[in-house]
Amino acid sequence: MKHIVAGIVAHVDAGKTTLSEALLYKAGQLRKLGRVDNGNAFLDSDDLEKKRGITIFSHQANLKYDNLQLTLLDTPGHVDFASQTEQVLSVLDYAILVVSATDGVQGYTRTLWNLLQRYQIPTFIFVNKMDSIGVEQKKTLVNLQKNLSKGCIAFNAPNDKLSEETLEEIALQDDDILNNFLETGSISSDIIQNMIKQRQVFPCFFGSALKLSGIDEFLNGFENWTQETKYSNEFGAKVFKISHDEKAERLTWVKVTGGTLHNKAVLFNEQKANQVRVYNGAKFETTQEVPAGFVCAITGLDKTYPGLGLGKQTNSQQPTIQPVLNYTVNPKDNDLHTCLTALRQLEDEDPQLHVAWSNHLQEIRVQIMGEVQLEILQQILLDRFDLDINFDEGSILYKETITKKVEGVGHFEPLRHYAEVHLLLEPNPNHGLSLDSHCNLDVLARNWQHQVLTNLKAKEHLGVLIGAPITDMKITLINGKANNVHSVGGDFREATWRAVRQGLMMLKKQDACQLLEPWYQFRLEITQDQVGRAMNDIQKMHGTFNDPDVLTDNTQLAVLTGFAPVSEMQGYSKEVTAYTHGQGHLEVIVDKFRPCHNEEEIIIDRDYHPVSDLENTPDSVFCAHGAGYPVAWDQVPDAAHLPYTYH
The missing domain is CATH 3.40.50.300 (P-loop containing nucleotide triphosphate hydrolases)
Structure with a gap:
């Protein structure tokens, strides 16, 4: 069959x-x-x-x-x-x-x-x-x-x-x-x-x-x-969903992509499959094995996430659908840390929530796609965790990128430690953040190169305009130096992260950093006599639109399509309803991140000081006379031990 x-x-x-x-x-x-x-x-x-x-x-x-x-x-x-x-x-x-x-x-x-x-x-x-x-x-x-x-x-x-x-x-x-x-x-x-x-x-x-x-x-x-897919005999599985059952037991949903999944098999981080379930609607049956090509849910696994590959299966690429709004949790009368625990569980199921806790501000932030998701999130917290909370007014999620290439240098050399890393940062439009290495193994050993690339993946790199996440940039390891006696993995972590920030600061000095904002793709259905009003509105929003189309099945109606910043078009549906007396219809979907239409205004408003962000410092540490000392980012190129490749 x-x-x-x-x-x-x-x-x-x-x-x-x-x-x-x-x-x-x-x-x-x-x-x-x-x-x-x-x-x-x-x-x-x-x-x-x-x-x-x-x-x-x-x-x-x-x-x-x-x-x-x-x-x-x-x-x-x-x-x-x-x-x-x-x-x-x-x-x-x-x-x-x-x-x-x-x-x-x-x-x-x-x-x-x-x-x-x-x-x-x-x-x-x-x-x-x-x-x-x-x-x-x-x-x-x-x-x-x-x-x-x-x-x-x-x-x-x-x-x-x-x-x-x-x-x-x-x-x-x-x-x-x-x-x-x-x-x-x-x-x-x-x-x-x-x-x-x-x-x-x-x-x-x-x-x-x-x-x-x-x-x-x-x-x-x-x-x-249809054709049945052919699978190899070597075990592999792809995680596509995390959920919790009515008893709060964590379920890892997988499709077996090779071999056979056996109950009690060690699958991830030395953890075994305690129970293998095959669901049909809300009900399930347990089984001892699942062959390739079939879907099941597994209990007993922790820290798994959608897109994770098990066995021979590789991890999935980063998802293209990204949230564009940021909301702060208003706990009302609930304990803030109880709210954080519940939201962490929901983030486990949907990593795109990006739950962030600020110890300094004592606040929780979440990232979402839109108002419906916010309403559902609020209801889930009430139904599953008995938490009646609100969310304060949302803000736009910005990202940052670069428009020129630069060589960033990070040096970390307190006493009895040593690492120097040179990274080439290049624009990589519409491809997110990608990593590579073009460093000769005779220059920097494989294990240290692995440390650099691993540490580049280990954190979300922030830009230097407003501290927003970096995207559409390629980072390539091009040079590095270790000390046979004093270098340890942590040294390369520090040098790597500092190299990214130092390069970004160099680009900021050249006005080669760019702020990005999310844009909507919209479809606006209105009567023909309202087209002029709609076009004027969209121009005020800094949006663009195509020539209006007249609906062939209703010549009274016209359709306007185009693109506009999320920050400007938010709430416009209510305005459409008002001026069309409920006859108009606005449909929006997130398109992609584009250059911010009011970059200077946002930068001034955020008042971000990258050098003061000590968790993401662009400065380096050198050693002289038996003691480490800080060197400001703009002086690092002259103090570096390795020559620059790019100028």
């Missing part, structure tokens, strides 16, 4: 959970269809999900249909929980993207599409709500091809009976296959499966999950056109 792990992803209200219910019902897994709005959906088992009527956490279900054994992972649909959806993507064989026929491809749908492309996940598309008045399959398909890919092709046909027109559309996605098709007039099922697997073709199915139409065709198509 073919086994596939598939995740269902969608824009909120597209009918993702309804489709999950329909698939489970048709496969005989459910005797009765549940409803999201009735609070009895099989996969929305959490009390908070039932109350809110949305999927907040990812869930697992298992079904069998003919020769298909399907592990189904349902994911949150709201943009505020996109980071949890991204965690799940790393373990999928295939994705099922649900698109509402009435709404078409929306902003968050494009975000999901880009994520699926980033993780190279072959994707089936189910167009839902086809029973709605005025919906046409042909028009909907054109919308998918225009906004997602030309490879979106209708597969609503019995197995192996695709029409000649459909086969020709498939062949047009690959020149070699097209030439062969023109000669033979056919394409084998294996070739079509490979094209789907390689993301050249995206099979589209149409129906209504609520009315169970198109579900059998989808299941038949999914069974027929």
